Amino acid sequence: MSEALVVKVGGSLRGAEALLDELSGYPGPLVLVHGGGPEIGALLERLGFQSRFVGGLRVTPPEQMEAVEMSLYFTGKRLAEGLSRRGRRALALSGRDALLLRGRALPELGRVGEVVGVGVDLLLDLLEKGYTPLLAPIALDEEGPLNVNADTAAGAVAGALGWPAVFLTDVEGVLKDPKDPQTRFPRLTPQEVEALKAQGVVQGGMIPKVEAALRALEAGAPWAAIAKGERGVLARVLSGEAGTRFSLQGGPGRPA
Numbered sequence: 001m002s003e004a005l006v007v008k009v010g011g012s013l014r015g016a017e018a019l020l021d022e023l024s025g026y027p028g029p030l031v032l033v034h035g036g037g038p039e040i041g042a043l044l045e046r047l048g049f050q051s052r053f054v055g056g057l058r059v060t061p062p063e064q065m066e067a068v069e070m071s072l073y074f075t076g077k078r079l080a081e082g083l084s085r086r087g088r089r090a091l092a093l094s095g096r097d098a099l100l101l102r103g104r105a106l107p108e109l110g111r112v113g114e115v116v117g118v119g120v121d122l123l124l125d126l127l128e129k130g131y132t133p134l135l136a137p138i139a140l141d142e143e144g145p146l147n148v149n150a151d152t153a154a155g156a157v158a159g160a161l162g163w164p165a166v167f168l169t170d171v172e173g174v175l176k177d178p179k180d181p182q183t184r185f186p187r188l189t190p191q192e193v194e195a196l197k198a199q200g201v202v203q204g205g206m207i208p209k210v211e212a213a214l215r216a217l218e219a220g221a222p223w224a225a226i227a228k229g230e231r232g233v234l235a236r237v238l239s240g241e242a243g244t245r246f247s248l249q250g251g252p253g254r255p256a
Helices: 016-024 037-046 062-085 120-128 150-161 190-198 206-219 233-239
Strands: 005-009 030-034 090-094 101-105 112-118 132-136 138-141 144-148 165-169 224-228 244-246
Touching (some): 005 150, 030 062, 037 062, 062 090, 112 138, 165 206
Parallel strands (some): 030 132
Antiparallel strands (some): 138 144
16 A cells, blocks of 8 residues: 555645546545635635735634635535545545644734644544545634644644655745756755755745645654645655655755
8 A cells, every 4th residue: 555645735726626636546545634825815805804924824813714714614625525526535624623633823823823733533533434534724722713824734634643744835846946846856854954044045935835844744744745736746756756855864865
């Protein structure tokens, strides 16, 4: 059986349904965590709210949480339907269900939080029964739901399960030259990441992606990878032919 994976499908992946064939055809166990940034932003705009971000995280006042959850709910249901129609029975859940994700608020950002606990027993039960859990990144604290960055949630789930985390996005991985996919770093350690940050190679929008991968390692994932969401990507990530793999130890990867 192929390796069990936690896969994060990014909300920034326009038309994420294009990955359904890839995900449904993967022969190993999967737990999927999905974002919904574009959908959330569009609904907030229709409701007359402005979106604001701090450090890559969406500031979420309490009055916007309902819209956030609505957007994630419909995104998850559409993805679950698409996977199920392709033969991979999927259930769209959020951290509210069976208290799957327990969180801690980041009050300076409103109802935004981070994950402090994961209900892995339910996830494992669903997998054993042949279902693929598809998780929206909503966690709960004592006051109610929290909007959690999907990368952060995926890393926490991977750590709790002890599974690798694959973050699918719109870039090929960490690149020495952001305009040239041939300069991909196939492997990196946390120490090498820090050096690349100091050199200005890892910058801008790549920083939160890389930090999410490193947080997954800290949480207990054996390895993590950032790769471009496209057909055949999971097999190519496992073989080292695609993406950038992060691990706590190992020889440095060099771009081709």
